[in-house]
Amino acid sequence: MQTHPTDPSPAQTYHYPVRLGIIGGGQLARMLALAALPLGCEVIVLENSPLSPAARLAPAALVGDWNDPATLLKLAERCDVITLENEFVNAAALAALEQAGHPVYPGAACLAVTQDKLTQKQTLQNAGLAVPRFRAVRSPAEVQAAAADFGWPLVLKTRRNGYDGKGNFTLRSAADLPAGWAALGGDRLELMVEEFWPFTRELAVIVTRARTGEAVLYPVVETIQQNHVCHVVKAPAEIPPEVAARATELAGRAVAAVGGVGSFGVEMFLSAAGALVINELAPRVHNSGHYTIEACVCSQFENHVRAVLGWPLGSPTMVAPAAVMLNLLGTVAAPGQPVGLVPALQQTGAHVHLYGKLTSGPGRKMGHVTALGGTLASALATAQRAAREISFGAK
Amino acid sequence: MQTHPTDPSPAQTYHYPVRLGIIGGGQLARMLALAALPLGCEVIVLENSPLSPAARLAPAALVGDWNDPATLLKLAERCDVITLENEFVNAAALAALEQAGHPVYPGAACLAVTQDKLTQKQTLQNAGLAVPRFRAVRSPAEVQAAAADFGWPLVLKTRRNGYDGKGNFTLRSAADLPAGWAALGGDRLELMVEEFWPFTRELAVIVTRARTGEAVLYPVVETIQQNHVCHVVKAPAEIPPEVAARATELAGRAVAAVGGVGSFGVEMFLSAAGALVINELAPRVHNSGHYTIEACVCSQFENHVRAVLGWPLGSPTMVAPAAVMLNLLGTVAAPGQPVGLVPALQQTGAHVHLYGKLTSGPGRKMGHVTALGGTLASALATAQRAAREISFGAK
Numbered sequence: 001m002q003t004h005p006t007d008p009s010p011a012q013t014y015h016y017p018v019r020l021g022i023i024g025g026g027q028l029a030r031m032l033a034l035a036a037l038p039l040g041c042e043v044i045v046l047e048n049s050p051l052s053p054a055a056r057l058a059p060a061a062l063v064g065d066w067n068d069p070a071t072l073l074k075l076a077e078r079c080d081v082i083t084l085e086n087e088f089v090n091a092a093a094l095a096a097l098e099q100a101g102h103p104v105y106p107g108a109a110c111l112a113v114t115q116d117k118l119t120q121k122q123t124l125q126n127a128g129l130a131v132p133r134f135r136a137v138r139s140p141a142e143v144q145a146a147a148a149d150f151g152w153p154l155v156l157k158t159r160r161n162g163y164d165g166k167g168n169f170t171l172r173s174a175a176d177l178p179a180g181w182a183a184l185g186g187d188r189l190e191l192m193v194e195e196f197w198p199f200t201r202e203l204a205v206i207v208t209r210a211r212t213g214e215a216v217l218y219p220v221v222e223t224i225q226q227n228h229v230c231h232v233v234k235a236p237a238e239i240p241p242e243v244a245a246r247a248t249e250l251a252g253r254a255v256a257a258v259g260g261v262g263s264f265g266v267e268m269f270l271s272a273a274g275a276l277v278i279n280e281l282a283p284r285v286h287n288s289g290h291y292t293i294e295a296c297v298c299s300q301f302e303n304h305v306r307a308v309l310g311w312p313l314g315s316p317t318m319v320a321p322a323a324v325m326l327n328l329l330g331t332v333a334a335p336g337q338p339v340g341l342v343p344a345l346q347q348t349g350a351h352v353h354l355y356g357k358l359t360s361g362p363g364r365k366m367g368h369v370t371a372l373g374g375t376l377a378s379a380l381a382t383a384q385r386a387a388r389e390i391s392f393g394a395k
Numbered sequence: 396m397q398t399h400p401t402d403p404s405p406a407q408t409y410h411y412p413v414r415l416g417i418i419g420g421g422q423l424a425r426m427l428a429l430a431a432l433p434l435g436c437e438v439i440v441l442e443n444s445p446l447s448p449a450a451r452l453a454p455a456a457l458v459g460d461w462n463d464p465a466t467l468l469k470l471a472e473r474c475d476v477i478t479l480e481n482e483f484v485n486a487a488a489l490a491a492l493e494q495a496g497h498p499v500y501p502g503a504a505c506l507a508v509t510q511d512k513l514t515q516k517q518t519l520q521n522a523g524l525a526v527p528r529f530r531a532v533r534s535p536a537e538v539q540a541a542a543a544d545f546g547w548p549l550v551l552k553t554r555r556n557g558y559d560g561k562g563n564f565t566l567r568s569a570a571d572l573p574a575g576w577a578a579l580g581g582d583r584l585e586l587m588v589e590e591f592w593p594f595t596r597e598l599a600v601i602v603t604r605a606r607t608g609e610a611v612l613y614p615v616v617e618t619i620q621q622n623h624v625c626h627v628v629k630a631p632a633e634i635p636p637e638v639a640a641r642a643t644e645l646a647g648r649a650v651a652a653v654g655g656v657g658s659f660g661v662e663m664f665l666s667a668a669g670a671l672v673i674n675e676l677a678p679r680v681h682n683s684g685h686y687t688i689e690a691c692v693c694s695q696f697e698n699h700v701r702a703v704l705g706w707p708l709g710s711p712t713m714v715a716p717a718a719v720m721l722n723l724l725g726t727v728a729a730p731g732q733p734v735g736l737v738p739a740l741q742q743t744g745a746h747v748h749l750y751g752k753l754t755s756g757p758g759r760k761m762g763h764v765t766a767l768g769g770t771l772a773s774a775l776a777t778a779q780r781a782a783r784e785i786s787f788g789a790k
Contacts, residue, residue: 016732017451017751034429037452040733040749040762056412057432057452297744312741319714319767337411338435346707349692354435356412367435372714 014080017042018309021079023066025052027355027365028085028285031293033057035301041309046075053355054085069093076102083262083308087115087283088161105211105261105308106283113258114283118159118192120258127257129250130277132197132269136190140181143193144174150195156180159190168228170196197277199269203237204288205251208263208303211310216303217252218296218316220244223267223288229363233325234376235291235318239270246276254281263304265289287327287365292316294351294370295323320372324379326387328367330360334393338367343389349373350386360392409475412437413704416474418461420447422750422760423480423680426688428452430696436704441470448750449480464488471497478657478703482510482678483556500606500656500703501678508653509678513554513587515653522652524645525672527592527664531585535576538588539569545590551575554585563623565591592672594664598632599683600646603658603698606705611698612647613691613711615639618662618683624758628720629771630686630713634665641671649676658699660684682722682760687711689746689765690718715767719774721782723762725755729788733761738784744768745781755787 018041022029025047033043033054045058046066055061060078064071067090076082076097082104095108106114114120121134135146137156147154152174158167169180171193184191202225206218222237237244251266258281265286267279289300298306298314306313328338336357338344344352354367369387373379413436417424420442428438428449440453441461450456455473459466462485471477471492477499490503501509509515516529530541532551542549547569553562564575566588579586597620601613617632632639646661653676660681662674684695693701693709701708723733731752733739739747749762764782768774 016730016753017749030432033452034432037425037429037751038748040736040751042451042751056437057428306740311737314740315743335411341435342706345701345709348710353433354412356432356435356437358411 014309016040018081019044019079020305020309021046021075021082022054022058022085023072023075023082023089024085025049025054025058025061026085027053027357029054030057030355031290031301031353032083032085032285032304035299036305039302039305041305044075044078046071051358053357056356066090067093069096072097073100076100076104081105081308083304084111085284087111091115107259107261110259110261111283114260114281116159117157117162117280118190120281121192121194123257124254124278124281127253129254129257130275132194132277132279134192134194136192137186140177140186143171143177143181146193147171147174150193153196155194155196156184156186157192157194158184159192166228197269197279198271200272201237201239201270202279203239203247203268203270203276204233204286205248205266205268206263206286206289206292206300206316207251207255207260207266208300208307208313208316209255209260210307210313211261213256214313215252215255216313216316217248218289218292218300219318220247221288221291227363229327229329229365231327231329232380233288233291234380235295235323235325238376240274243270243274243276250276250278254278258283262307263289263300290353290368291323291325291370293353295320295372320374320379322373322376322379323370324373324376324383325368325370326383327365328354328369328387328390328392330364330366330392331362332360332393333362334360336360336366336392339391339393340389344369344386347382347386347389349382352386352390366392409704411435413476414439414474415700415704416441416470416477417449417453417480418467418470418477418484419480420444420449420453420456421480422448422752424449425452425750426685426696426748427478427480427680427699430694431700434697434700436700439470439473441466446753448752451751461485462488464491467492468495471495471499476500476703478699479506480679482506486510501659502654502656505654505656506678509655509676511554512552512557512675513585515676516587518652519649519673519676522648524649524652525670527589527672527674529587529589531587532581535572535581538566538572538576541588542566542569545588548591550589550591551579551581552587552589553579554587561623592664592674593666595667596632596634596665597674598634598642598663598665598671599628599681600643600661600663601658601681601684601687601695601711602646602650602655602661603695603702603708603711604650604655605702605708606656608651609708610647610650611708611711612643613684613687613695614713615642616683616686622758624722624724624760626722626724627775628683628686629775630690630718630720633771635669638665638669638671645671645673649673653678657702658684658695685748685763686718686720686765688748690715690767715774716769717771717774718765718767719771719778720763720765721778722760723749723764723782723785723787725759725761725787726757727755727788728757729755731755731761731787734786734788735784739764739781742777742781742784744777747781747785761787
């Protein structure tokens with residue numbers, strides 16, 4: 001895939017302050033905005049609520065539907081460059097923006113390929129990158145046929161709009177098929193299946209790729225999920241250097257394969273024998289890279305801003321031997337106000353990030369805590385001391 | 396001086412997101428806002444222009460005169476806590492806010508004492524802290540009398556509203572007196588004189604003091620001024636540990652003496668013989684502490700937010716052996732757009748901060764660059780490589 005066809009020179013100068021439009025107003029947009037402002041940017045967020053986490057700090061939020069081409073055009077007319085914080089934006093609407101001459105990064109073609117898990121995997125496979133075996137399925141019979149080739153268990157997935165385990169259903173045997181097919185809406189939505197790849201660890205790498213194709217690669221981290229939601233990130237992952245080198249290379253090639261511009265999260269599986277496959281690629285800043293705010297010379301957020309504006313990338317080098325990030329997840333439907341913030345702030349070295357969400361819910365990402373340390377164990381202990389103090393609603 | 400009389404418990408819970416009001420909308424307010432947002436705050440800025448650096452990221456800027464009591468009250472009614480980014484706010488108007496039950500930190504009494512350089516020095520002297528000899532002067536004859544006691548040269552100063560050397564006039568001899576008296580408006584404004592203290596270096600310490608009186612003290616830094624404007628900050632200062640210990644103690648006692656709450660900048664003079672005096676104390680976050688954003692576990696900005704909200708303070712420990720901050724100053728009247736940002740961003744390890752000001756001018760603070768390093772020399776070299784690329788208007 002080529003670099004964006006209308007790629008302007010990185011030396012291009014913009015309006016000042018540079019007007020960066022972000023489609024989506026969640027915590028990722030919020031952290032992007034916090035990184036963009038010191039670089040002399042003004043951020044304009046498009047979200048369907050005026051109370052979104054990022055709209056709370058953007059002086060000019062646009063309230064509207066980011067799948068509506070007219071609304072997107074309104075945003076583009078007020079911005080020098082458009083980027084996005086989620087991969088579910090209508091790729092055709094983005095393509096229309098590009099055709100009207102508005103710079104959009106990552107571009108519509110990249111987004112179209114990555115937002116569909118089937119075409120994403122096909123693209124990675126065509127580039128010679130290892131992925132679990134997969135196949136589109138249009139009926140339960142086709143799932144059965146896939147099982148004959150891949151064996152049980154199988155992972156049934158919606159091709160679009162899945163995240164944090166939503167849109168996935170693990171089929172342990174043929175007996176689970178009717179429930180899985182119904183749960184994912186197989187009669188309405190396009191589904192795919194993947195072999196259940198026998199991983200022992202999940203790894204991730206943030207890759208920031210410039211418009212020029214140059215990229216910086218952050219350290220390989222280990223991610224630990226709970227209920228399919230990223231819960232702990234350990235940076236760097238405790239893996240042999242040889243595995244880290246392969247994971248880094250895989251991640252860099254994956255983002256190049258989809259023609260990505262900006263910071264991307266590449267999630268990988270590692271088997272007991274040391275084999276690696278790409279699980280998924282997110283065409284945006286990623287939860288597995290929040291640790292970079294404190295732990296790296298240049299965060300995934302700052303580097304995303306630099307990349308989409310065509311500016312030189314910063315260093316992804318860590319400033320401490322180890323860092324751990326813990327997500328602060330809601331447990332019950334409750335107001336968004338944190339309980340226990342004061343004791344959490346008493347924990348020296350814990351960096352508490354709250355997203356300002358007005359309501360909490362089970363599994364909802366309300367904030368995170370990062371700690372640096374001389375070892376992963378000490379960073380984890382510091383982060384845990386703070387994170388365990390904070391809850392949302394009932395303790 | 397006592398802690399604020401209506402001091403609420405640090406465990407007090409606020410509206411969520413916590414609404415922090417900042418009087419003044421310049422770069423200090425902007426960096427305060429960038430630190431407050433991740434702690435779950437919403438920032439409301441009061442400034443006389445809707446295009447101020449901080450208003451560009453506050454979702455709810457209030458445009459108005461911060462010396463007008465009615466405007467301040469309007470701000471207070473929308474906020475949980477009020478703080479300020481400059482020391483020139485009308486202390487009586489702040490006192491009225493406090494009397495109406497609005498938490499204001501630092502408080503009106505602290506501000507009243509510190510914004511008048513005469514009462515500030517008297518307060519420090521009464522607390523037993525070393526300051527240059529000083530005296531109020533109501534006529535040129537009183538300056539002559541002071542010269543008889545202190546000797547020439549003398550520094551003539553306006554008691555209020557001076558900063559960055561504005562409001563100061565050095566009198567080398569009696570011959571300079573008519574020009575100095577006229578330049579500072581001695582017939583209209585209250586003036587004071589100080590002995591010209593024979594310093595060889597200027598040091599500064601950021602002190603963050605909590606509502607409880609607890610304080611954290613940042614490392615002693617050396618500040619190098621050009622044309623009375625802070626130009627270079629070296630952290631830590633290359634001084635004997637014994638001098639650093641005395642400077643730290645002096646700074647902590649100074650902020651306690653004025654009953655400060657929040658981050659304060661304490662500027663000191665060091666003589667060749669190792670004597671120390673306090674030059675000036677700023678009741679707000681300070682240019683000499685910008686390096687703390689990258690160089691310390693918890694920045695002066697985050698700690699200010701923690702202090703004024705009654706939350707526990709974070710660690711002021713440096714995360715690298717050395718850090719250097721260079722101000723990016725305007726040189727000519729020109730648009731605010733930086734020239735040379737791209738080559739500056741190419742310098743690995745340089746953290747570029749731009750304030751988003753629409754216009755530049757001679758000596759105007761447009762941004763700054765910070766670099767960390769294993770030594771001051773390497774941090775300085777990195778910061779210089781980036782800073783020398785950037786200019787505003789003509790190079």
